[in-house]
Amino acid sequence: MLYGRAGEQADIERLLAEARTGQSGALVIRGQAGIGKSALLDYAAGRAEGMRVLRGVGIESEAELPFAALHLLLRTGLDRIHALPDAQATALNGALGLGDIAPENRLLVGLAALSLLSELAGDGALLCLIDDAQWFDQASVDALVFAARRLEAEGVAMIFAARTGFPATGLPELRLGGLDSAAAAALLPADLLPQVRERLIEESDGNPLALIELPAALSAEQRAGRLSPVGAMPVADRVQEAFQTQIAALAEPARIALLIAAADGSGELETVVGAGASLHGLEAAERSRLIEIRGTIVGFRHPLIRAAVYQSAPVTQRLAVHQALADALTGSAATDAADRRVWHLAAAALGPDEDVARELEEAAERARTRSGHAAMAAAYERAAELTADPVRRSGRLAAAALAASDAGLMGRAAALADSATPEVDDPDVMAALIQVRAHRAFELGTPLAAGRIIMDGASRVVAHSQEWATWLLVEAIRCAWFAGDARLAEEAAASLCALPAVDSPLVSGALGLTRLLSGDIGGGIKLMGEAVDVHAPAGLGVPGLTFIASLCFPLGRAILYEEITGQAVADCRKSGMIGWLTFALQDHGLAQGWLCRYGEARAVLNAGLRLAADLGYEHRISHITCSLAWVLAHQGDAEECRANAEEGVARADTQGLVHAAAIGRWALGLLELGLGRPDAALQQLEAIPSTGIAVLSAADQVEAAIRSGRPERTKEPLARYLAWARHVRQPSSDAIALRCRALVEEDEAHFVHAVHLHEEDTQPYEQARTQLAYGEWLRRARRRADARAQLRGALEIFDRLGSELWAERARAKLRATGDVPAAPRRADDPLSVLTPQERHVVRLAANGASNRDIAAQLFLSPRTVGYHLYKAFPKLGITSRAQLAAIAGSSSVLD
Numbered sequence: 001m002l003y004g005r006a007g008e009q010a011d012i013e014r015l016l017a018e019a020r021t022g023q024s025g026a027l028v029i030r031g032q033a034g035i036g037k038s039a040l041l042d043y044a045a046g047r048a049e050g051m052r053v054l055r056g057v058g059i060e061s062e063a064e065l066p067f068a069a070l071h072l073l074l075r076t077g078l079d080r081i082h083a084l085p086d087a088q089a090t091a092l093n094g095a096l097g098l099g100d101i102a103p104e105n106r107l108l109v110g111l112a113a114l115s116l117l118s119e120l121a122g123d124g125a126l127l128c129l130i131d132d133a134q135w136f137d138q139a140s141v142d143a144l145v146f147a148a149r150r151l152e153a154e155g156v157a158m159i160f161a162a163r164t165g166f167p168a169t170g171l172p173e174l175r176l177g178g179l180d181s182a183a184a185a186a187l188l189p190a191d192l193l194p195q196v197r198e199r200l201i202e203e204s205d206g207n208p209l210a211l212i213e214l215p216a217a218l219s220a221e222q223r224a225g226r227l228s229p230v231g232a233m234p235v236a237d238r239v240q241e242a243f244q245t246q247i248a249a250l251a252e253p254a255r256i257a258l259l260i261a262a263a264d265g266s267g268e269l270e271t272v273v274g275a276g277a278s279l280h281g282l283e284a285a286e287r288s289r290l291i292e293i294r295g296t297i298v299g300f301r302h303p304l305i306r307a308a309v310y311q312s313a314p315v316t317q318r319l320a321v322h323q324a325l326a327d328a329l330t331g332s333a334a335t336d337a338a339d340r341r342v343w344h345l346a347a348a349a350l351g352p353d354e355d356v357a358r359e360l361e362e363a364a365e366r367a368r369t370r371s372g373h374a375a376m377a378a379a380y381e382r383a384a385e386l387t388a389d390p391v392r393r394s395g396r397l398a399a400a401a402l403a404a405s406d407a408g409l410m411g412r413a414a415a416l417a418d419s420a421t422p423e424v425d426d427p428d429v430m431a432a433l434i435q436v437r438a439h440r441a442f443e444l445g446t447p448l449a450a451g452r453i454i455m456d457g458a459s460r461v462v463a464h465s466q467e468w469a470t471w472l473l474v475e476a477i478r479c480a481w482f483a484g485d486a487r488l489a490e491e492a493a494a495s496l497c498a499l500p501a502v503d504s505p506l507v508s509g510a511l512g513l514t515r516l517l518s519g520d521i522g523g524g525i526k527l528m529g530e531a532v533d534v535h536a537p538a539g540l541g542v543p544g545l546t547f548i549a550s551l552c553f554p555l556g557r558a559i560l561y562e563e564i565t566g567q568a569v570a571d572c573r574k575s576g577m578i579g580w581l582t583f584a585l586q587d588h589g590l591a592q593g594w595l596c597r598y599g600e601a602r603a604v605l606n607a608g609l610r611l612a613a614d615l616g617y618e619h620r621i622s623h624i625t626c627s628l629a630w631v632l633a634h635q636g637d638a639e640e641c642r643a644n645a646e647e648g649v650a651r652a653d654t655q656g657l658v659h660a661a662a663i664g665r666w667a668l669g670l671l672e673l674g675l676g677r678p679d680a681a682l683q684q685l686e687a688i689p690s691t692g693i694a695v696l697s698a699a700d701q702v703e704a705a706i707r708s709g710r711p712e713r714t715k716e717p718l719a720r721y722l723a724w725a726r727h728v729r730q731p732s733s734d735a736i737a738l739r740c741r742a743l744v745e746e747d748e749a750h751f752v753h754a755v756h757l758h759e760e761d762t763q764p765y766e767q768a769r770t771q772l773a774y775g776e777w778l779r780r781a782r783r784r785a786d787a788r789a790q791l792r793g794a795l796e797i798f799d800r801l802g803s804e805l806w807a808e809r810a811r812a813k814l815r816a817t818g819d820v821p822a823a824p825r826r827a828d829d830p831l832s833v834l835t836p837q838e839r840h841v842v843r844l845a846a847n848g849a850s851n852r853d854i855a856a857q858l859f860l861s862p863r864t865v866g867y868h869l870y871k872a873f874p875k876l877g878i879t880s881r882a883q884l885a886a887i888a889g890s891s892s893v894l895d
Helices: 006-020 038-044 070-085 086-096 108-120 138-149 182-186 194-204 206-215 235-246 253-265 267-273 281-288 303-312 317-327 336-347 354-369 373-385 388-405 410-419 427-444 448-460 466-483 486-497 505-517 522-535 541-555 557-576 579-592 598-615 618-635 637-655 658-676 678-686 691-698 698-707 712-727 731-745 747-758 762-782 784-803 803-816 836-846 851-858 862-876 881-890
Strands: 025-030 052-056 127-132 156-162 173-175 291-294 296-302
Touching: 006 025, 006 038, 006 127, 006 156, 025 038, 038 052, 038 127, 052 070, 052 108, 052 836, 070 108, 070 127, 070 267, 086 108, 108 127, 108 138, 108 156, 108 851, 127 267, 138 156, 138 373, 138 598, 156 747, 173 836, 182 206, 194 206, 206 235, 235 303, 235 388, 253 267, 253 281, 253 296, 253 303, 253 427, 253 747, 267 281, 267 296, 267 317, 281 691, 296 303, 303 373, 303 598, 303 803, 317 336, 336 354, 336 373, 354 373, 354 388, 373 388, 373 410, 388 410, 388 427, 388 579, 388 784, 410 637, 427 448, 427 466, 427 618, 448 466, 448 486, 466 486, 466 505, 466 541, 466 658, 486 505, 486 522, 505 691, 522 541, 522 712, 541 557, 541 691, 557 579, 579 598, 579 618, 598 618, 598 836, 618 637, 637 658, 658 691, 658 698, 658 803, 678 698, 678 712, 691 698, 691 712, 698 712, 712 731, 731 747, 731 762, 747 762, 762 784, 762 803, 784 803, 836 862, 836 881, 851 862
Parallel strands: 025 156, 025 173, 052 127, 127 156
Antiparallel strands: 291 296
């Protein structure tokens, strides 16, 4: 029976009830040791009638073993792995040590866990109970939290119980405090004197475990009321003290058996006995209710008992026990025996030990093959601690830092990099340390700081490796681009030009960005164009591919931008480069928006935003938020656009993210233009600093100046845009340039030519903007019939795209000509009634992808995909998947 937890029990009941109706959910129960988290998990298990229940518990000694906790939780459902998509099944089998080596794809393992939970739920409901989650290995945490954040319609309920140290950003939390006096009193023995009861309630601070265990530790005199003053100690310490009293009362064989079991943590009876625990000692410990033995598994009744046992033992005994456990695991056939053995050897080491350090390196590489990047980092870090040679130690620290960075542990990665000896001549080590530090500054700080980190270290790399120096300097220029800092770019470009000539599209692209930042539009476009035209040489890799893709935006190459970013997204997913995936999704969403595929763009950007939040990438969150606002501005979603833009710009300004802030201000300028507020639009657009975005947004600045009655403020942005359009030579940019000239010069010939060029274009939004501007000009010239033709064309496109503000403006202008336009419609977009996520699912399903394939691409479970299709079919007026083919043939959004 639970006392004082009625509210918490009701929350759990709601979660279980929703799971039974097919809706998924997760809950994190937090609180100090002994506060009742495990009791609430037991309550949930007891109320899970008709549900399948999976249970897992974190074990501190296994916190560095990749996927150990995930295996413990899923072990009863591993026979269903074969039902997963092949790539997911391979990844999960490899991660759990059940099959061939898996690729380095932490994200794919998380997706596989989500799919397996959905599979295990079947047509019913599934309850996952995870206790002591703070002791889970990082790889298991990543997989389970990834799955929990994406639960939707699988009928899965996940409840985590954890103290501090368990990262679960984005999941709902329930924080447990102490029991009130009445509930606390109900847990105490009835025969205690009143003053003793009051003292225990006060000292326990309402901690249920303390209330249960402390009375048993009282002496006869204390029970009689002779209580000594108790100092200020945390509750956990007092509870451990109570356990230590029980431990001390045991005979030595039982204490040794307990210590071996506590140091081992695996619970394998064979290993515990093999390390010297006597069966007689284990039986005595079990009779004392400190442990439980079920079959061949030894388990502690509460994690605090394990802590009390281990902490109360002399250090010499702990060292000896770890050595005994290492010996017991030698030659074991268990999958993870080699890893556990070397960790015990490391725990038994008194000082530097190169042999153990070398074995830890081998364990780290085994972790790499199972996507255990956090475990890999831990193994390299411990190997470094056991390394006497400073150079070799720095190499291992650098490897640990890179692994931590791959795991998304940016703070830890930076700390490891900072621990390495700076006087290292190995170019691989130097470059790795520079990259880790710069990556952290780029994503968590500012791109300008990241660029300075690279420049400060690149000079040392130059003397040892031209190849590494070239890449680092290209990265410095990328940082300068995002920071909008021409001086940094020019400094890096000068260093790059001083190196021996390298025939690389990355170099020409970086030099082109530098020129564009410095105001040399023609020179910059020429060099960037050369880089993009040879964008697919072998060995470019994901980082290089994302760099080349980012050049397409200032080059006006929308179709190529979408193509390369799509390839980058696919490569990131395939290789498990999660940090780079946020970058690729950001650019891919922007490319989709540029091509007027707004529903797809929003879905992609929202996926990137969620992933960036998972990783804590502050820069990427700000940038994607501003990019999302830019897409919403085209659609005319005023409320969402303004909210995203203002949040994104505020964040970006604080972080020194000039490029991101420029996109956000462009979004606000576009929104204000659509709302018919040219003064406000001009204010936003003129605030954009001299960056590539200032060039691209110049056309909107020209229109805002004309419409606000300030033609004198069109000269500079018009010259800027005309120069850019002249060099990029794209039909869309040429047409927009003519539109700008027509607005400024009041020359109809420019309008006519612009409309003609738009017919060769892939950006219907800009075509509609031109037709709208031309139609308004014709109406002012009292040529109503001609105006109606242009305005109707603009309205049809805006309606089809869902650009509601602009459509309403075109509709109002048509009314002013005496026409009666039709009600808002999107004739060529039957998917306009769907949410962005439903659109994405339907688009893939219409192209023949199965639910499992769609789930793998969108990081959802197959059941959630089915749920989205279930919701979409009635909206589309269809009843079967086969009918989607007709929609695919009539909808431009499915191109």
